[in-house]
Amino acid sequence: MNRPDLLVFNAKGIYCPIAQVYIDPWKPVNRAIITHGHSDHARFGHKHYLTHHSNIPIIRHRLGQINVEGVEWGEKFQINGVTFSLHPAGHILGSSQVRVEYNGEIWVFTGDYKTEPDGICTPYESVACHTLITECTFGIPAFKWKPQEKVFDEINLWWDKNKKDGKTSVLFAYTLGKAQRILKHVDSSIGPIYTHGAVENMTDVLRPQLALPSTTQITRETINKDLRGALVIAPPSAHGSPWMRKLVPYETGTCSGWMAFRGARARRATDRGFVLSDHCDWQGLLSSIRESGAERVICTHGYTDIFSRYLREIGYQASVENTQYAGEKEETETKESA
């Protein structure tokens, strides 16, 4: 039996032809279901947005006064006879997978996701389906994340040592997601925490939903010597910018999955690399595909060719579709929200 595809990939995004709804479209459309607030998934210009409640403050902050509707995890809603529901993806606060069901056929789009609970967002939940559309940003066996406690131990030790050396610790992390994850888990008894404006603004948006330690935004008035021994959280785009001058003397650290590679650290010219990602590692991808029970897997962004070839070898019907999602890369968000 050849059933029609519930979701297709067209020039505007991932599209459900029966419901006439897009998921994370990259061109303006009438109706868009949004998985999460990162700028490659939540874009300007759609007439109507639908997303999880907790993501609304985020996309309002980024996209302004948009027409947006919120739903709960697992809450089923119908569009043209197609049943949709959102399920936690564990990527960042408010990030969802989208479940699509029609005539007993079930498709799931994971959006960006990770399997390890991060203490910030509702943990990832496996959703049974026939076809799974998955990202595979880190879809090669070279990626194997350590438990986050170990990474935060490393970060705390690094901060503490820099403090003893009379230096400022500057950590580069995405303003949305990674920055709050760091805030939540660093040992704030070591010293004060300062932020770049972009991080401070986004964190303010999320504070009503999260218990986070207090932070101080660095401004023109901030006194250099107050920063000695402090932790500063800044977007990657701040690295090497004149904004950094105020922080001298400092040590820099970058939190990203790419930091697993020595070469990536060297190219970023960062003193320390902490391997911390909001995406799945190799085993995370494989286990979530296995648990979903899907027979067919469509790989969107990341090492799609390699990952899908491997999936085919181990018995899945796997293919690749091109999207405009970026996975984990350096964002240049300073302009957007500074």
Added chain:
Amino acid sequence: MKDFANLIERLDTTTKTNQKVAALAEYFKEASEKDKLWTIAILSHRRPSRPVNTTLLREYAAELASIPLWLFEESYHIVGDLAESIALIVPNDQHDSKKELWEILEELIELKFKTEPEKKEYVQDRWMGLDYYSRFVFTKLITGGFRIGISQKLMTKALSQVSGIAEDELAYRLMGDWSPSSTSYEELLFGRNEQAYVSKPYPFYLAYALEDSLEQLGEVKDWSVEHKWDGIRGQVICRKGEVFIWTRGDELVTEKYPELATLKDFLPDGIVIDGELLAFTNGEIGLFSELQTRIGRKTLSKSILSKVPVIFKAYDLLEFQGKDYRKLPYLDRRKHLEKLIEETPHPALHISERFEFSSWDEVIAERELAREKRSEGLMLKRKASTYQVGRKKGDWWKWKIDPLTIDAVLTYAMRGHGRRTNLFTDYTFGLWQEKDNGSKELVTFAKAYSGLTDQEFAQVDAIIKQTTLERFGPVRSVEPTLVFELAFEGISYSSRHKSGIAVRFPRIVRWRKDKKIEDANTLEDLKALIPK
């Protein structure tokens, strides 16, 4: 082993040289003499020869990780470093190896002579027993090539802090023909083993590129000028009736240059000459690419020796009558050198001609002749300069000629490594060639992967993804739309290249957005650049 791995990790996690030196000094303070000696050996490229080839290492790793070999290979291509790929991919949960660095190295020396199944068992066993970083370091000890930003200079500095021996003296002691099995830490640093000293070269004095204008060097009369020859920098040593030839890479290459072996019958004892090994074909200075045809060979056939004879072009005299001449002024050393070569003529020993000029304009004019004379440019040496240790500013400067450039079309692209792995950053370029029927086709002539900004790489990457024609693993052929200006240092005919031409050090100078692909150069234009 753990301490050494920690050292490498510390060196690897900082970009600051003073922190690297501090980490090394701390390590040298704590480590056992045997480990110290091995550390010095490894950091000065004296690791034992490779006991297991890399093809086998890949197979062992894929097997241990229970993944197909192709998946390991793809991952390796993305990570970009074999030891790192293995350390990342191979599972490990034992962590019980308490071996010392020297023990592991002695095991690796033995391993070379073991059978293949024994090798596999040993290597897989070590991988499983070491934590991530130790495993990376262990594999690097097998494959070689630690790229951790530790120059010999930094290591010498740290060792000087710990041993109390002055850096220059230490640099000299660490040179030459020694290995951890032939000496001890004590003897290497403090002893005086006459036998080892017979072949020992001096640390090379290296120049920085000239940055400022010539006028800022002061009076032209204080400077001596010579050409910078394009070969292999080396030292010829004649001591106790023997000849030794060392390269700047601290490699003993005497056997590779039999035409210089007879120097021992010509030169008096106690002589060290600094100079350049050069190809010398048909009675004139050859290209580096010709010399290259000899470098890699294990055995030198008669035909290659007659096809590419080698000479030694002498720059400087470092030792005379067994006395260290390095503190003498350059001009005095040169006088002795010139007299020596004049009195003992040898067909393969040439002097590098020295010039004195009365104006900087004349220096500029001489540089213009570089390509014609087959040199890379000029060396400017202060007449009063001593022969120093390592790369130093002030008294010697190199002033190379501008590179050759050509406009070429991007034809293939390959994924980069590491964080650039999702970007196509390694490019292949073609030039136009007219076919017999009058139509034109692009012929591949060079690869280059540096010279663009991150922003430009991202733009080019986007165009590559949109104009892909075919995919071959990590490589894509693209519809030709982009023109780049490429620079390179040398050019010569080559039978190994499709275009029939080899260029040296090709790199991207700029993206010629102003040019259409029809405006790119032809293979004929490139050939016209080959020195006649």
